Amino acid sequence: MKRLMIEQPSRLAVSRRQLLQTAAGLAGASMLPAGLMPRAFAEDRPAVGTFPAGASGSSVFIGITVPRTGTYALQGEDELKGYELAVEHINSGNDLIKQISPKTTKGVLGKEVKFGVADSAAKPNEAVQAEQRFITENKAILMTGSTSSAVAVALNKLAQREKVLYVTGISGSNDTTGKDCVRYGFRQCFYGQTAAAAIGPIIVKTFGKNKKAAYLTPDYTYGHTVTKSMTDYLATAGWTTATDQVAPLGAPDYSSYLLNIANSGADVLLNVNWGHDAVLSTQQAKQFGIFDKMKLVVPYQTPFLAREAGGDLMSGVYAATDFWWTLEDKYPLAKMFVAAFEKKYGYKPEWGANNAYMQFALWAEAVEHAGSFFPPDVIKSYEEGRKVQSTVGEVYFRKEDHQLVRPVIIVKGKAPKDMKNKEDYYDVVEIVPGEGLMQKPDAFGCSLGAYT
Amino acid sequence: MISWPNFVSQLFNGLALGALLALISSGLTIIYGTLGVLNLAHGAMFMLGGYAGYVGYQYSGSFVAAVAAGAIFVMILGVVMERVVIRHFYHRPNEDQLLVTFGLGICFVEIVRLFFSSQSLSVPPPPLFQGITNLGFMYYPTYRLAVVGIVAIALGVLFLLLYRTRLGMIVRAGIEDSVMVDSLGINVDRVFMVVFGIGAMAAGFAGIVNAPVVSLTPGVGDDILVETFVVVVIGGVGSFPGAILGGLIAGEIISITSMFNPSYAYVMLFAAMTLVLVVRPHGLLGAAGRE
Amino acid sequence: MACSAPQAASKRKRVMFKQRPFLIETLTAIGLIIAPFVLPYLGFAPNTVNRILVWGLFGLGFDILFGFTGLLSFGQSAFYGTGGFVAAYLLTQTGFSNVLGALVIGMIAAAVTGYLVGLIALRRTGIYFAMITVAIAEVFFFVEFNPLSAWTGGENGLPGVPMPSFNLGFTTLEFTDGWSLYQFLALCYFVGVVIALRIVRSPVGAIFSAIRDNPVRAAAVGHNVHGYKLTAFVIAAAYAGFAGGLLGVLQAFMPPDAFTFDTSGQLVMQTAIGGRGTLFGPLVGAAVWLFLQDFLQAALGLGAAWKLVLGVVFVLLVCFLRRGIVGGLADLHHRLAGKRTRPPQRQLAEPVVAGQTAAGDEPMRASASVPPPMHRPAVTDSSSPPLLQASGLTKRYGGLVANNNIEFSVRRGELLGIIGPNGAGKSTFFKMLTCEIGPSSGRILFDGRDITGMHVTDVSQLGLTKSYQVNQLFTGLTVRENIVIAALARLRGKFRLDLLRKLDKVEGLEKRVRQTLELVNLTARADTPVSELAYGEKRRLEIGLALATSPSLLLLDEPLAGMSPRERTETVKLLKSIGQNRTMIVIDHDMDALFELAERVTVLQEGRVLVEGTPEEIRKSAAVQEAYLGGIHGVLDA
Structure with a gap:
């Protein structure tokens, strides 16, 4: 074990058999089978990753x-x-x-x-x-x-x-x-930034300025950045955050979070939850009577949300999405x-x-x-x-x-009676072109790193 | 800054959560108290109760039938499990009992995953309890309100069973002194089987009653298991009243913490458990006997 | 097990290891060197092998905790995650670039965390301990996500952990992916194995096994059980921390999943599958686990059902093969090898049994090898203060008074007897004297020192110990190992961290063990596991355990209980020879035996001292005859 020979990422063309022979020759040395090394390639390129x-x-x-x-x-x-x-x-x-x-x-x-x-x-x-x-x-x-x-x-x-x-x-x-x-x-x-920039103006136009928002945020990078982008945008229209309830991924019960929201005095609930969490939290919000007091907005839509949540839960609800089939x-x-x-x-x-x-x-x-x-x-x-x-x-x-x-697609949920077929859940209200939505390339600290 | 309506709401929500925890924990604790076996598959049984109830509901469309299916299926499973496996572990070290029940729990979860996939299922609440109730200070889902009542009744039945019947006398005697029960010339073998069945049924019943509140996934029992451990440690291992007290305390700790920051609920729960261990190592209502 | 205690050569394999002390280390090294040449042909990708090594290293510590010390923890993920995240944080967020340094710091952080957590978790044992560790694992997971998410990245984990590289001056060793990284991991694992072997072969390792088998007795012979448990807990945490750091290196990413309960559960299952108490069990278990995971998913297309298959395998192993795959193989090996070597072993064992049943000269032979008995001036020296003095000793259980205001004293060199009917409170009295239970009131002075309320371990260290009415042996160990455990308590004190010292380097141990074995006439049975001993032999070992701590006052609680008349005769002789240079108190029902042994006898009845005097006086005492003696005596004679 003391004489470890360290294999360099080499371009040598060595088959496993050759290597084993070499290794056998180097009695005692723990040379390792670099037989997994790529065979040299005719193409005049160095090996990078799984290439060639x-x-x-x-x-x-x-x-x-x-x-x-x-x-x-x-x-x-x-x-x-x-x-x-x-x-x-x-x-x-x-x-x-x-x-x-x-x-x-x-x-x-x-x-x-x-x-x-x-x-x-x-x-x-x-x-x-x-x-x-x-x-x-x-x-x-x-x-x-x-x-x-x-x-x-x-x-x-x-x-x-x-x-x-x-x-x-x-x-x-x-x-x-x-x-x-x-x-x-x-x-x-x-993503968060473009979603917020696209749906923000519509929210402000619909609900007015200087409102109070409650957020239901999943506790990881997606949730944090989407909620931040939304609050940043809405702050420009004088909106404040009544409460931001951060829940772990896959929470089985949102009752504590929803009670906090119900008692927060917010005007609009922005549900940033995604996947089944979005479905469950929206359904439970309904059960806790939250939609009697405040309106729902979905800044980052989940596929199948309308289908899964059922009923008229999404009726009249604005959501930002990537694609909707009526496009x-x-x-x-x-x-x-x-x-x-x-x-x-x-x-x-x-x-x-x-x-x-x-x-x-x-x-x-x-x-x-x-x-x-x-x-x-x-x-x-x-x-x-x-x-x-x-x-x-x-x-x-x-x-x-x-x-x-x-572009980011803004959709609005249809009432069940207005649906033309069973999958006609949303109207596309706006297709917001991408360029104007995006932050400056370096605004979020991107540094791409090396090619090789 | 405390909002009083929110405080009262959360307090009430904690009661609902605590009642459920109390029911599950009491199943765990009477099994342990009587048989000396800590059933790590208890969470899986809670989950199985939900799924058996779901199947029952699919076939009958009746919520009552679903509850019966959930409770009875898990009870039978408990009896079978005791006869086939657990029985052979009474004289083996605690560690082996933990390992085998832990393994069985995993098998249960994976079997369910195999048949129902990981997608979450839901059981709708019975028509009688659908909708929202305005409690004046808050809106509360009617079914969640009903759960508090249902669980209270179930705990009452368990109480009668433990404190007003011969079986209960034996069980309680067993918790205090297992040697004494042996010397009473009671058919301990059968008592053990029955107790395991009842304990399992408590978990299964809680599982199906809880199913309309949350959604059903194969992993739904895992978190609950940890919470019941905390409940049992706080209340005192083997103590039925301890399980109820511990359950309510745990429910309130989770809710009150949630008012400030829900993500700290677990940490506070654990802190409470640590405090109890330091101040009263045998739990609030536990006896010093068993370890 | 094979490597748990080389001092015990009971099994052939152990003898072998003793003769070639570095055999396991050598085999491990060879295995690690040839693995990359063999495993690819069995379908193991380098990444899988690397992962197995990380689990194996994680499991080394866990096996010391669970397999050797008997503490089943479901909370090891807490330390795995702690070590992993500390190392990953240093390497990704602070510009700290020394990978090995970061791993070591992570390991230390995990060990410190393990110490703090252990202080709480080890307040309780058994079931409670398991439950608390589950809760701890969960809490660490939540803490990682919330208060500490700025440091741990929360759900994102910490991506970008670099690979290790070492600047040797003339060249830089770079460990990149796959088999290259394997070399680094294999080296880490090898060092881990060497250290783990040293630990389990050290005196501390021997005491770990004793705690697993019988924590009560381990404490009673004078070991600080809590301290040693905490030691095992910290060792396991350190291994977990280091392995956690390696996980980050292996994946270039420290996943938040490291903290989940599933991680702990998987470790427990892998260890049980591979074989607990074998050190290599977790490695084998991880190999089986990861191989089946790939195989069942990819080759058999079982999808999510792979975990069910593993669960069933696990349950079956727990039910039918307690010591897992490695343990099963070791047993098989013993059985095969045993066919060759068993006959001589039988021959060794048989004469003892024969000698025992045929004639009672064994104790005589034994006593011949004991150092010549000293004069016993103390017996006649009534002016010196008593060695033990109990005053006003009372024990109440609720309304029941087990002992009531007992006055009692022993002088140096005396051999006292205590008799009394069942329920007279004899055993309670002994338990109070050795501080196993605290008195409700009263005081106990031992050797001029107030020991009331002290811990049984400390009292034993002061030189006061007892043998038990019901055998309290280390049932998983051999006779010699049993005696070693007891002797270590006296030779090393109640707590000492000589983790890397070899057991046979403990000064005077070998001699003391040999003498004790001779004294209780078990020399020929020294390498027999306790489970194979005859009842009489177990009783002698029970006394031997107490003797090996060299007590200045030895209490014997019914040493003759359950013995046949012939065994009684022998044991009385044995006790006489033992008592020649010691101070002893003996409880027994057997009047004749006791009167033959004791110089002074105390009669207890209903928790009080009824009468006290020489055997002659007791025999003649009207009170005793009337209240007690006739009846019992008659019964015993019948």
Whole structure:
């Protein structure tokens, strides 16, 4: 044990057998099997992360972690459907993908896309473990997944350390492309800052100035930053915070929090909770008679919220979201997506699935444009700021923080009697263009880090 | 700055929470007091009561049937568990009893996860108790109000069972002196089985009664288990009145702390437990005998 | 177990280890070196292996706490998380760049936390202890999330923990991912194993086992049980803290999950699956766990059901294979090896049994090897102050008066007897003298010092101890180990942290143990586990435990209880030889035996002293005859 020989990340072409022979020769030395080292590649690129090992075969592998158990399980499964559809479209060269990524024929750079799925339970630790396994065992060339920003931030850091690209799933925290941003991470969806900036004016217009707000905030980076963005915005219209009730993820009972809110004298309740927490807390708020006293606003909408909460709970409620299926009337790509999704899964997609689909499509576009899986090339391709077609019109990635510049959709819940079909829960009241909503790239302390 | 309406509301909410904790804890404590086994699967039984009730509700559409299904299923499970497994552990060290009940608890949770997945389910409250009640100082969900009453009745029944029947006499004697019970020539074997069944039923009953209040997930029993431990340590292990007192104290501590900052509720609960351990190591109403 | 106590060569394996003291260390090193060449072929990815090592290291400390000391804690996540977050905080937030330094600081922080938590949790034992540790684990989780979330990152955890690197001057060792990091972790694990082995082989390790088997007796022979429990708790916390830090390094991310109750539960289950009390059990358990997790999920496509399978495996192991996989293998090995070596062992054992049943000359032989009895001037020296004096000793239980105003004294060198019918309060009286229970009123002076209200451990250390009416032995240990535990109390005092000292380096231990074994005639049975002893042998060991502490006053509570007439005769001889240079008080029902032994006899009745005098006087006392003697005597004779 004293004569540890430390393996340098070398580019040597050493097969495991050769290495074992060498090791056998070095009697007593605890040389380790670097047989897992990548075989040298014809391409004149240094090894970075799982490149070139992960891109040397006829297929490439994507590691997906979504919550399939716990509070966010429903949204995780939904997200997974979006990924599956995207992979199917990419591998078959579907029209919709070609609209987004014009250079795509079949697969990505001609290679079939394969993927593995692991349950993260919305826990960073589980997600990191699973992705690490995908990297070492499957040579994953891309990671994705998360419906929790805590997971997204952890995977961001993993991506930067392992030098493997990571495209976030759902993540609403400002930190994901703010203080915890990384060179290897990219986000498609909207987030606290843009949500607040988009829905804020409508709240003020609807409820007036100088009102009192109560917040129900989940206790992690997503909740904290969304609530902060909302309070900051509303403060400009003279709003004050009556109470901010911070609850842990997956709380089974909100009675204590809701009593505090009921007695706070607030005019508006902003429920920042997400996933099943959003459903449960909204239902219980109703039970505690809170909506007799105050109005509900959902700054960061949860897929299936209206469906799950039931009744007319969401009727007249404003919410900010990433995508709603009635956008098909406005965007042709949205129409194609909704049709394809409904055909395969039998219901209208919500924004989690749309986000997942778009992330893969945008990645395929970036790789095809780069013409290589070499991570720094792919990153630079993302950073070009090319305008790309999407299901919400033209979008592009901001190179300073890897955030997609995209519109935020403001919806308003319909009363059950106004619904044209059973999935017609919301009216799209406004599509707020992205540029004006976003903070300055360095406002949240983003520093992207190195390419290699 | 204390808002009095909020204080009263929280106080009341604490009573509701405490009543439920008292019921679950009393099941745990009479099992321990009589059999000397700390059942770490008690939280899982609470959860199973909810799920059995859910199934009962799905088939019958009646809340009463759901409650009966929850309570009876868990009681039977308790009896079976005692006969098949626990019985063989009476003469093994405490640690082994803890390990085996802990393992069984995990098995129960995972079986439920297998059949019902992790998605949360809900059982609607009975029509009679749906809606909101205006208590004057606060709005309160009618069903939660009813839970306080239902639990109080259940505790009353347990009290009668423990203090007014022959079985109860034996159980209480067993808590104070297990050797004495042996020497009374009572069929201890059968008593143990019955007590385990009753203790389990208390958890199962609480599980289904609580189901309409929260949503049902396989992990719903885990947090409750820890809370019942604190209740039992505060009240005194093996003491039925202690479980009730401990439950109410714990409920109020959680609620009152929640008024200021809900996330500190657990810390305060633990602080209270520590205080009790330092001042009265055997719990507020516990006897010094058992350890 | 195999490595718990090399001083005891009862099992073949132990003998082997004793002969080759570094065998386990060597095998561990070899195993760690070849693992990366073998495990990949069994389907273990380097990350999985690294994770197993972290769990294994975490489990080393836990096994010392649970397997060796018998304290089942469900709260180890508290220390795992504490160590992990302290290390991760230093490395990610403060610019502190020395990874090993951060790990050590994390370990120290966890140990300090363990000490503070232990002060509270160890106030209670058994069930209470388990419940308190569960609550502690939960509270740490909440504290991590709320008051401390600025430091721990709350739900986000602390991402960005760097890999270890060491600047050796001429080159820098960089441990990156996979097998490279394995080398660092394997080295950590190896050092952890070496230290753990030293601990369990030290006097403290021996006392840990004694506490597991019988904490009451461990305290009674003079060990500070609370202190040693706290020691085990702190050791476990330190191991947990270090392992927690490694988790952060391994993942480049310190997850908040480290603090959850699930972490503690998983550790407990892995340890029970692998085998408690084996040190390597947690490692094996973690390997089984992680392998099955991958295998059941990936290969069999069981999805979420993997945990159910593990749960069932766990329950079955607890039910049928108490000592887990490693323990089961060790037992199997013993059984196989035993076939070869058993006959000689039988031969060793049999003569003793034979000699015992055939003739009663064993005690004579034994006493021959005892140092020549001293003169007993004290017997005649009635001018010196009494060695023990009890005045006005009273014990009430509620309304019941067990002892009432007893006046009693013993002079140095005396051999006293106490008789009395059942319920006369004899045992209560002894318990008060040794301070196992406090008197309701009255005072006890021992050797001129007021010991009223002192702790039984301190009293034993002063030289006053007793043997029990109902055997209180360390049932999981051998005869020799039993005696060693008792002898250590006198040789080392009530508390000492010689964690790294080898047991056989304790000065005078070997000699004292040998003498005591000879004295109670158990030399030939020295390496027999207590569970295999005959009843009479257990009674002699019971006395031997008290003797090994070299008491200046020895109390024997019914040493003849439950013995056959022949065993009685022998034991009386034994007691005579023991009593030759000691001060002793003996309780017994057997009048004849007692009258033969004792120089002075006290008769207790209904908690009071009925009469006191020489055996002759007692025999003749009308009060005794009338009130008591006839009846009992008759019964005993019948």
